[in-house]
Amino acid sequence: MNNVTLQDVAQAAGVSLATVSRALHGGYVSAEKRRRIEEAVHTLRYIPNQSAAALKRNRSRTIGHLMHFHDNLLASRVNAGLARAAHERGYSLFSVTSNGGGEDSRRMAEELISRRMDGMVVTSCRELPAETTAHLAEVGIPTVLIERWAPGAMGDRIRIDDVAGARCAVAQRLAAGRKRVAFIGCGDFSQEVERQRLWGYREALESAGVPEEIRLIRLTEDYTPEEGRRAMEALLESGGCDAVFCASDLLAAGVLQSLYRRNIRVPDQIAVTGYDNTVSAMLSPQISSVALDCDEIGRQAMALLLRRMDNPGLEEKEITILPTLIARD
Amino acid sequence: MNNVTLQDVAQAAGVSLATVSRALHGGYVSAEKRRRIEEAVHTLRYIPNQSAAALKRNRSRTIGHLMHFHDNLLASRVNAGLARAAHERGYSLFSVTSNGGGEDSRRMAEELISRRMDGMVVTSCRELPAETTAHLAEVGIPTVLIERWAPGAMGDRIRIDDVAGARCAVAQRLAAGRKRVAFIGCGDFSQEVERQRLWGYREALESAGVPEEIRLIRLTEDYTPEEGRRAMEALLESGGCDAVFCASDLLAAGVLQSLYRRNIRVPDQIAVTGYDNTVSAMLSPQISSVALDCDEIGRQAMALLLRRMDNPGLEEKEITILPTLIARD
DNA sequence: CTGAAAGCGCTAACAG
């Protein structure tokens, strides 16, 4: 069993427990004792008990990450970026994934509170009750919301400039001479993300002086290949197009399936652009997509957290991340 | 700040701290006091401090999950399955992802130890030093290794019957009348997983009385679309085939890209089967793939952990999970 | 530079 404590190390090294603690935290300790302590730590395989440290310090050196389960690589990439950033700053990342809706997220958030996270990152959760973020604020846990959040949520934010991302992707097609660029995206405009992606599409058309055609805008319920396939079918039946901008790679995957079935070549006959760069490089053919720098997101999130830990009273801050188009065809 | 303690609740409810603790854990408490306590908990928004509880109990009610970062949905699905299973049993899941090699995994494992995980799951880590698993055993943390593990690693195991998975996938093609079924997979045969997938392929050929053709077996360095593409190119140049079994969906994605480029129709001219069912439903066309039941894996892992917690002395146990073929074409 | 000592918040005996 694991029972090696500071006390044991102290005994083995012939010093007091306090000295060992100091040595471990880089305090003033004579070279000789430090050596003896290090040796004891090594031979006894001492591993500090974080529960005790956290209890005493009232800080866990851990950041909580709450995400909603979505069979999507993006979340795990953000998670990886966050983990790296946290680690660089001397924190660990405790990730939890909510499977259910608001009630579930709420429970997970409480769990993170009960573990006394020093900060909290909430990625793309439109379900987390605003009340829960308020609770976090109340108990003094800095919170950063990434990409999506429920209305009324409190905390610093990292938002993605999806208008720019979409605009850029569509502009590229127009610049390449495509005349009829379609939009396939989720039509849940209660969400800013969805509004932005459509808005970027429209802006690109407008800047290029291309009139908007209602027929070319296809809205889906959700981001799935099936929906993408269906939308593309409808689009083709209504008269076709020569390029499609999809508001997610999953939709684009469905679009490609539909085109494959009808033997319409991509990008020769129709060019397809995805969004989020999760599976775009795996599709046939590889398609262009709008990518997020997840390491950057992680770093910024940590920066926001640390800033607020130092100074809890600050106003809520919002950082905008600019996505970049990865051109593949 | 968050400073509501048991003591505060006790005061508010006019009972002793011990009574509150008992009430919270379902011990004997009179109905009246229980009511008052619940009320106090609610109005004060009391949230227990897990660090303190864990310190006292010397158990954290948390399972650690160590995985190696791989831009792959499988890991996050296993993670989700595990989280669900853990939650059902009253545990939380603390997931950490190692990005680097053995040194990094080792550090993460120590971090999990220092947080006094009650159990540990290691998914698909061929890098985790055997010595670290020994350390876990030594400090009494039950460990379950899923899918892959470094040689000499200690712990209960969940292995995937990849021989059966591959055999079944290949047999299906043969039964459908395909004559020249190729194999594209990673050639790192120091790993059991890789050996098994090739072995399953061979077994299927043998049972069907089809002679093995060395030309049809293409080995790659790794599981990436690029490698899949390259392998398929080579295969086509060497004379082609009428079906390909890929040891991973990512390889299959590359295979499809290569076929798309040459305008070879799937499955009419060549049928493609993937493995792991991560992206197979997103590809064009959707392809068959061998799937793992991640919820089942999670449940089994938890069962192994709990079993060993109750009885640490047990022999190491191995559970084999049978994958299933998802036929899509 | 070093050691003694006081808890952090909670659980789990142990006596009422």
Added chain:
DNA sequence: CTGTTAGCGCTTTCAG
């Protein structure tokens, strides 16, 4: 059924 009490292992003053 209820309250008192003794720590869990660690950090951090506070005196030497």
